[in-house]
Amino acid sequence: MALSSVIKVLLIEDNLAEARLLNEVLKGATRQEFQLIHAKRLQDALSKLEDQIFDIILLDLTLPDSQGLDSLSPIIVKTPHLPIVVLTNMNDEELALEAVRKGAQDYLVKRHITLDTLVRSICYGIERKQMEERLREANQALEKRVEERTIQLLKAQELNQLKSEFVSMLSHDFRNPLNTILLSSGLLEDSRDQLTKEQQVYYFQMIRQAVQDMNQLLSEVLLLGKADAGKLKANFEPIDIKGFCQQIIASLNLSLENSHQINLEFQGNFDEELWDSKLLWHILHNLLNNAIKYSPKGGKIDVKIIQEENATVFKIKDQGIGISETAQKHLFEPFYRADNISNISGTGLGLAIVRKCVEAYKGNVLVESQLGQGTTFTVILPRQQPLTIKIEKSREQLSS
Numbered sequence: 001m002a003l004s005s006v007i008k009v010l011l012i013e014d015n016l017a018e019a020r021l022l023n024e025v026l027k028g029a030t031r032q033e034f035q036l037i038h039a040k041r042l043q044d045a046l047s048k049l050e051d052q053i054f055d056i057i058l059l060d061l062t063l064p065d066s067q068g069l070d071s072l073s074p075i076i077v078k079t080p081h082l083p084i085v086v087l088t089n090m091n092d093e094e095l096a097l098e099a100v101r102k103g104a105q106d107y108l109v110k111r112h113i114t115l116d117t118l119v120r121s122i123c124y125g126i127e128r129k130q131m132e133e134r135l136r137e138a139n140q141a142l143e144k145r146v147e148e149r150t151i152q153l154l155k156a157q158e159l160n161q162l163k164s165e166f167v168s169m170l171s172h173d174f175r176n177p178l179n180t181i182l183l184s185s186g187l188l189e190d191s192r193d194q195l196t197k198e199q200q201v202y203y204f205q206m207i208r209q210a211v212q213d214m215n216q217l218l219s220e221v222l223l224l225g226k227a228d229a230g231k232l233k234a235n236f237e238p239i240d241i242k243g244f245c246q247q248i249i250a251s252l253n254l255s256l257e258n259s260h261q262i263n264l265e266f267q268g269n270f271d272e273e274l275w276d277s278k279l280l281w282h283i284l285h286n287l288l289n290n291a292i293k294y295s296p297k298g299g300k301i302d303v304k305i306i307q308e309e310n311a312t313v314f315k316i317k318d319q320g321i322g323i324s325e326t327a328q329k330h331l332f333e334p335f336y337r338a339d340n341i342s343n344i345s346g347t348g349l350g351l352a353i354v355r356k357c358v359e360a361y362k363g364n365v366l367v368e369s370q371l372g373q374g375t376t377f378t379v380i381l382p383r384q385q386p387l388t389i390k391i392e393k394s395r396e397q398l399s400s
């Protein structure tokens with residue numbers, strides 16, 4: 001950076017004669033113009049620094065309101081970017097050196113000051129300070145980059161760990177049905193003659209169920225992968241929502257042989273509403289499946305679907321084993337399973353999928369639960385209506 005055309009110098013010096021002398025010396029400069037502003041006391045200097053801009057400070061270390069190095073720090077605090085040249089007497093050079101160590105750019109022994117030494121010290125002080133500032137800025141930028149890079153690395157490490165946990169959980173969950181297939185097919189192959197017809201059917205069914213489980217697991221993992229890649233997008237269309245919900249319940253009832261009493265209730269008008277049937281299926285199927293799985297046979301499950309002004313609210317309430325407060329914090333993480341599930345089977349992916357689907361819907365999912373009392377999951381999905389209805393509504397609002 002070049003020096004300004006007129007260098008504005010703040011001289012802090014209580015001795016008027018010396019101040020005048022320095023002013024005269026600087027007037028003799030030919031290659032560079034200087035403007036000297038004089039302050040007799042530190043306080044006076046500090047207030048000048050508040051409302052004027054200077055290029056450099058010449059500081060006498062013996063002032064009436066501040067002695068020695070004490071003058072330095074209030075100035076540095078007020079104007080950390082301004083260079084300071086300290087003026088000393090013959091016998092306090094040691095003090096001047098200490099001032100340089102504490103942040104002054106240079107020092108001049110008053111009696112040895114000549115035009116040359118003064119101009120050189122001022123220009124050199126300004127240049128050096130500018131260089132220091134550039135270095136400091138570069139250093140700060142570097143530190144910031146190091147910090148950002150460290151955060152990135154930590155995130156990558158965390159992600160890697162999550163990935164390897166995911167893979168090991170997945171391998172474990174695949175191994176179970178594979179073992180079932182291996183065992184059942186081995187039995188059928190080696191001991192078919194000793195098995196009754198019913199036993200043979202049973203092992204075939206085990207194989208079929210294991211294949212279905214693996215297939216389901218694969219689709220769930222694929223769905224989560226799609227959601228993580230940001231490819232899970234809502235796609236709205238008109239559907240018969242009441243029939244749709246009844247069908248999900250009917251299919252669950254079929255596979256669970258009507259083990260639970262499920263009440264379905266709708267409140268509000270659902271005509272002309274648009275839905276993403278795929279996302280909704282995953283949400284309701286998983287929540288209902290959990291409500292059934294984690295409550296005793298014969299338990300009552302209430303499903304309420306309420307139309308509010310801007311959102312549809314789904315409430316699924318069971319009277320099952322409940323979820324502890326600690327477990328509630330982790331429920332939506334892939335593979336997480338609470339520790340009160342005893343031997344109820346599952347992979348821990350259902351709620352992770354629910355969350356991703358609700359996110360794709362730009363909605364919200366909440367849980368309220370008490371151990372041993374039951375659980376209520378609430379899903380809030382923003383309403384999707386055809387454009388014509390929205391326009392009509394805003395017209396009505398405008399006219400009323």
Ligand SMILES: Nc1ncnc2c1ncn2[C@@H]1O[C@H](COP(=O)(O)OP(=O)(O)OP(=O)(O)O)[C@@H](O)[C@H]1O
Nearest residue numbers: 290291294322337338346347348349350351352375
């Ligand atoms: N209605 C509920 N009542 C009690 N606990 C529940 C309920 N819903 C979920 N949980 C707890 O949350 C955990 C995670 O549920 P999630 O549906 O993600 O997995 P899962 O049911 O174990 O397996 P799956 O992947 O087959 O659904 C469950 O293991 C269970 O501990």
Ligand SMILES: [Mg+2]
Nearest residue numbers: 290346350351
């Ligand atoms: Mg589940």
